[in-house]
Amino acid sequence: MIAFHVVPQAFSLAECAQIAALALAAPAQEAGLVRRARDHNLRRAELVWVDDVPDTDWVMDRLIDVVRVANREVFDFDLQDFAESPQIARYDAARQGHFGWHSDVGDGTLAARRKLTLVTQLSDPGDYSGGTLEVWFDSNLRTAPLEPGTAVLFPSFALHRVVPVTQGERLSLTVWAHGAPFR
Numbered sequence: 001m002i003a004f005h006v007v008p009q010a011f012s013l014a015e016c017a018q019i020a021a022l023a024l025a026a027p028a029q030e031a032g033l034v035r036r037a038r039d040h041n042l043r044r045a046e047l048v049w050v051d052d053v054p055d056t057d058w059v060m061d062r063l064i065d066v067v068r069v070a071n072r073e074v075f076d077f078d079l080q081d082f083a084e085s086p087q088i089a090r091y092d093a094a095r096q097g098h099f100g101w102h103s104d105v106g107d108g109t110l111a112a113r114r115k116l117t118l119v120t121q122l123s124d125p126g127d128y129s130g131g132t133l134e135v136w137f138d139s140n141l142r143t144a145p146l147e148p149g150t151a152v153l154f155p156s157f158a159l160h161r162v163v164p165v166t167q168g169e170r171l172s173l174t175v176w177a178h179g180a181p182f183r
């Protein structure tokens with residue numbers, strides 16, 4: 001099974017800036033985990049659900065295209081739908097934004113069906129320190145490239161984390177593709 005797939009320029013720089021601006025204008029929610037439990041030791045971030053932001057159909061359309069191509073060419077998972085809104089997460093240094101080691105698959109109705117995770121970098125790496133996304137699937141730890149617009153995809157059950165942001169602010173755009181649970 002492929003652990004980690006990188007798609008450069010899934011979004012242009014201008015598109016990343018546009019998505020970031022929409023997110024900064026929208027009211028954010030404190031980040032929950034699957035099933036909306038809150039554990040600040042595990043995650044500190046603010047979330048905006050893309051489906052709650054007007055005029056973002058093009059964002060979802062692009063994400064669907066990128067997932068479709070990656071799944072056809074690389075993963076070949078049995079995917080059925082996108083059952084949850086994409087999320088924009090803001091991790092800032094003031095709150096030591098981070099997300100500890102976790103899997104995106106949980107035992108909630110939706111989280112149990114997560115199969116493929118896609119994360120797009122939205123921020124210029126010059127705007128923050130720390131904040132790297134690491135995926136630990138096998139003996140190799142993989143780090144998501146920092147270029148804004150670059151997307152990474154990995155099986156949703158793979159352990160991953162966002163290390164604490166120590167300066168500035170990092171934004172990311174995440175979406176999950178769902179299907180019958182792995183068996």
Ligand SMILES: O=C(O)CCC(=O)C(=O)O
Nearest residue numbers: 089104119133162172174
């Ligand atoms: O912000 C990221 O890079 C990762 C987000 C994530 O792992 C999640 O929302 O489950």
Ligand SMILES: [Fe+2]
Nearest residue numbers: 102103104160
């Ligand atoms: Fe995650």
